[in-house]
Amino acid sequence: MRPKFDTSGLGETQWHEYAIRFLFGGGITVAAGLVASKFGPTVGGLLLAFPAILPASATLIEKHEKERKEEKGLNGATRGRQAASLDAAGAAMGSVALLVFALLVWQLLPDHHAWIVLPGAMVVWLVVSVSIWEIRERMRTIRRKSHSPGIGR
Amino acid sequence: MIQILVRFVVGGAVVSAFSLIADILKPKTFAGLFGGAPSVALATLGLTVATQGASNGAIEARSMMAGAVALFLYASFVSWVMMRYRFTALSATLGTMPLWFAVAFGLWSLGLNR
Numbered sequence A: 001m002r003p004k005f006d007t008s009g010l011g012e013t014q015w016h017e018y019a020i021r022f023l024f025g026g027g028i029t030v031a032a033g034l035v036a037s038k039f040g041p042t043v044g045g046l047l048l049a050f051p052a053i054l055p056a057s058a059t060l061i062e063k064h065e066k067e068r069k070e071e072k073g074l075n076g077a078t079r080g081r082q083a084a085s086l087d088a089a090g091a092a093m094g095s096v097a098l099l100v101f102a103l104l105v106w107q108l109l110p111d112h113h114a115w116i117v118l119p120g121a122m123v124v125w126l127v128v129s130v131s132i133w134e135i136r137e138r139m140r141t142i143r144r145k146s147h148s149p150g151i152g153r
Numbered sequence B: 001m002i003q004i005l006v007r008f009v010v011g012g013a014v015v016s017a018f019s020l021i022a023d024i025l026k027p028k029t030f031a032g033l034f035g036g037a038p039s040v041a042l043a044t045l046g047l048t049v050a051t052q053g054a055s056n057g058a059i060e061a062r063s064m065m066a067g068a069v070a071l072f073l074y075a076s077f078v079s080w081v082m083m084r085y086r087f088t089a090l091s092a093t094l095g096t097m098p099l100w101f102a103v104a105f106g107l108w109s110l111g112l113n114r
Helices: A005-011 A015-039 A041-049 A052-069 A077-106 A114-147 B001-025 B028-036 B039-052 B054-084 B089-095 B095-114
Strands: none
Touching: A015 A041, A015 A052, A015 A077, A015 B039, A041 B039, A041 B054, A041 B095, A052 A077, A052 A114, A052 B001, A052 B028, A052 B089, A077 A114, A077 B001, A077 B028, A077 B054, A077 B089, A114 B028, A114 B039, B001 B028, B028 B039, B028 B054, B039 B054, B039 B089, B054 B089, B054 B095, B089 B095
């Protein structure tokens, strides 16, 4: 499946769900700052890769997927869990790119302007994470084809 | 106090923006990439560099590598647990959070605590 934009799911998210994400993101950022000022930047830096989005996004995806199935009179619990699991698998791929982001910022920030380094590292994060996703998709396609040798012949 | 407020608003806005992008992307594994996006890092590093200098930002980024490895293991484990067992997303993501702390602080204590 090719990546695409789909705004149909936006209406399913309620205002308090957006508020929870905002509060959580703000809270983690404040915590990272407070930890850094109390214990130093080596400890504070750990929190920069804290799973700030995953718990809320996985919970919302599970809830929305479950509701969709139950509207059709089906038990959506399993489908909801699977959808949340896929979301977490994506986050794992994104975190590999996050390692590259951190490496670049660590190496480049002392000698270059932050307004070049941070957006540049962000672009690299995007390219690396999308590339990892693309490689995984191609490997899945190859595996699927090798498991069904009759198809396409 | 004002700096805390600024951090809160900037962090909340950046994390919300990344979450919103993930909401409008399909398929789910692709949208999930944004769960590993540098959302807190972008908000924090910009403010750290502005208030404490680039060298402090670089030190934070070095420690962030340990956090990123921890995030990879945590997210992989959450994905596996939810696919294999009947845990809800909330219990799986919050219940396995100690894994992130253990790996992040474990790696930190091995060589990044200087």
